[in-house]
Amino acid sequence: MKHKGQTNPPGRQKIINALTELMGTKDFQSVTTAEIAARAGVTEGLIYKYFKDKKDLLYQVLNDIFIQFNQSVVERMAGKVSAIEKLEIIIRASIEYYTANRVFARMLLLEVRNTQDYFASEAYAMVKNYARNILDVINDGIGRGEIRRGTDPYILRKVILGAMEHACLGEIIFAGQLDAKAITQAISNIIFNGARA
Amino acid sequence: MKHKGQTNPPGRQKIINALTELMGTKDFQSVTTAEIAARAGVTEGLIYKYFKDKKDLLYQVLNDIFIQFNQSVVERMAGKVSAIEKLEIIIRASIEYYTANRVFARMLLLEVRNTQDYFASEAYAMVKNYARNILDVINDGIGRGEIRRGTDPYILRKVILGAMEHACLGEIIFAGQLDAKAITQAISNIIFNGARA
DNA sequence: TTCGGTAAGTAAGTATTACTTACCTATGTG
DNA sequence: CACATAGGTAAGTAATACTTACTTACCGAA
Numbered sequence: 188m189k190h191k192g193q194t195n196p197p198g199r200q201k202i203i204n205a206l207t208e209l210m211g212t213k214d215f216q217s218v219t220t221a222e223i224a225a226r227a228g229v230t231e232g233l234i235y236k237y238f239k240d241k242k243d244l245l246y247q248v249l250n251d252i253f254i255q256f257n258q259s260v261v262e263r264m265a266g267k268v269s270a271i272e273k274l275e276i277i278i279r280a281s282i283e284y285y286t287a288n289r290v291f292a293r294m295l296l297l298e299v300r301n302t303q304d305y306f307a308s309e310a311y312a313m314v315k316n317y318a319r320n321i322l323d324v325i326n327d328g329i330g331r332g333e334i335r336r337g338t339d340p341y342i343l344r345k346v347i348l349g350a351m352e353h354a355c356l357g358e359i360i361f362a363g364q365l366d367a368k369a370i371t372q373a374i375s376n377i378i379f380n381g382a383r384a
Numbered sequence: 385m386k387h388k389g390q391t392n393p394p395g396r397q398k399i400i401n402a403l404t405e406l407m408g409t410k411d412f413q414s415v416t417t418a419e420i421a422a423r424a425g426v427t428e429g430l431i432y433k434y435f436k437d438k439k440d441l442l443y444q445v446l447n448d449i450f451i452q453f454n455q456s457v458v459e460r461m462a463g464k465v466s467a468i469e470k471l472e473i474i475i476r477a478s479i480e481y482y483t484a485n486r487v488f489a490r491m492l493l494l495e496v497r498n499t500q501d502y503f504a505s506e507a508y509a510m511v512k513n514y515a516r517n518i519l520d521v522i523n524d525g526i527g528r529g530e531i532r533r534g535t536d537p538y539i540l541r542k543v544i545l546g547a548m549e550h551a552c553l554g555e556i557i558f559a560g561q562l563d564a565k566a567i568t569q570a571i572s573n574i575i576f577n578g579a580r581a
Numbered sequence: 582t583t584c585g586g587t588a589a590g591t592a593a594g595t596a597t598t599a600c601t602t603a604c605c606t607a608t609g610t611g
Numbered sequence: 612c613a614c615a616t617a618g619g620t621a622a623g624t625a626a627t628a629c630t631t632a633c634t635t636a637c638c639g640a641a
Contacts, residue, residue, distance in 0.1 A: 194617085196617075196618060196619090197618090198618065198619065199618095214498050214499055214500070215498070216413075216498070216499065217499075219597085219598065219599085220598070220599060220600080221597090221598075221599095229619075229620090230619070230620050230621070231598095231599085231600085231621095232600090232601080232602090232619080232620065232621075232622095233618080233619060233620080234599095234600090235599090235600065235601075236617090236618075236619075240599075240600075241599065241600090271580065293498075297497050297498040298498050300494050300553075300557065301411050301412070301413070301490075301494040301495050301498070302411055302413065303411070306557070306558075332581055333580070333581055334579050334580065334581055335578075335579060335580065335581045336581070338573075338574065338579050339570045342551070342567065342570040342571060342574065343574055343579055345547060345550045345551045345571075346543070346546075346547040346550075346551075346571060346574050346575065346579075348546075348550050349543075349545075349546030349547040349548070349549055349550025349551065350542060350543040350546040350547060351546070352546055352550065353542045353543075353545050353546025353549065353550075354539070354542045354543075354546065356497075360497065360503070361503075370539065373536045373539040374539060374542075374543060376535075377535065377539065377540055377543050377575060377578075378543065378574060378575070378578070378579055379578050379579050379580040380578040380580060381532075381574075381575070381576050381577040381578030381580075382531050382532060382535055382540055382543075382575055382576050383468065383530070383531065383532065383576040383577060383578075384529055384530055384531055384532045384533070391588085393588080393589060393590090394589090395589065395590065396589095416626085416627065416628085417627070417628060417629080418626090418627075418628095426590075426591090427590070427591050427592070428592095428628085428629085429590080429591065429592075429593090429629090429630080429631090430589080430590060430591080431628095431629090432628090432629065432630075433588090433589075433590075437628075437629075438628065438629090
């Protein structure tokens with residue numbers, strides 16, 4: 188049966204929680220459907236009532252968390268007018284969120300991108316929207332004269348996204364600590380002021 | 385039996401080629417050991433003579449390509465003295481190599497990082513060495529006064545690596561075209577001169 | 582020359598895993 | 612009251628990664 192996502196029965200949520208918890212200690216590949224069901228206290232079959240397949244479950248979990256993530260970033264930008272200030276908030280908020288919620292970061296940065304069907308998922312639609320917002324801020328910054336005219340906004344976005352993703356990657360993988368504020372300042376300093384002497 | 389990697393029997397190479405070819409059209413997960421064996425013209429059992437498991441095969445393929453990649457980057461840097469010039473060569477050579485060899489790029493950026501045992505592999509040791517070289521160039525640049533004193537070399541490395549990886553990601557995933565020279569210039573311009581007006 | 586060890590490769594399993602099918606049981610609704 | 616439907620179960624099944632036991636060929640030394 189198709190589950191349209193309009194309701195959220197307890198079993199569905201238990202499955203989502205189970206995967207999220209299990210991915211705190213293992214990567215997606217090595218979490219089995221049997222484990223998920225056992226942890227959720229349901230049968231394996233129920234997973235396939237609510238999710239097309241195991242990957243679809245992952246995408247829906249990611250989607251749920253991404254909604255919260257996006258909301259928290261938008262809230263923190265509220266009231267700011269400077270584009271560069273907004274971009275710095277995006278960088279800092281992202282890094283903080285990644286480190287505070289490593290399962291989310293691992294899913295987003297390491298587990299989903301290797302399969303094509305992710306790019307047809309709702310989760311990816313959210314990510315695209317998030318990326319679109321960053322682009323708007325950049326274009327606004329160019330329009331306002333904060334960002335150098337002639338800067339390719341798409342490339343600047345790639346540099347920002349790439350820098351902050353890569354900045355967290357090591358610590359996410361090796362479970363290290365990182366100082367979000369200091370890293371944000373360092374990244375921002377390089378990207379906006381340039382590394383050249 | 386353990387294969388120490390000192391010899392390279394035809395079967396082993398055929399298996400490596402088979403996986404490389406198959407990953408031109410499919411992601412690693414959906415390439416089966418049966419397919420690999422069939423394509424290589426050997427039996428499935430032989431895979432496990434030369435490789436610990438399927439993932440280990442992937443790592444060894446990546447390692448082989450990474451050696452060539454690293455060599456090509458080093459060659460292109462030869463004779464240059466300016467650190468920024470060297471870094472620009474690294475960016476450009478990497479982007480060119482990623483686009484010319486998308487299977488390699490997909491392996492390195494999308495397929496291996498999600499499993500812990502990759503970080504114990506020879507391939508990762510190569511990557512670490514490559515990253516170490518970039519750090520040396522950056523530190524040299526700071527010492528020579530090309531790069532602003534006070535720049536955190538580790539963060540600058542993350543910005544460079546992140547930017548160029550992310551710059552290619554979209555095109556690798558969606559099989560798009562990209563102009564390595566133009567992108568290198570744009571990235572380099574942002575990172576070294578800054579995006580601020 | 583022969584003997585034995587080892588490297589290359591095969592053939593036929595097996596356990597596990599993602600996923601399916603058929604079924605049960607409430608519960609609200611025309 | 613009939614019944615459709617939503618939530619959930621139980622018992623499969625095909626496929627897949629990996630194992631075990633075996634064969635054959637080569638090569639150096641006694």
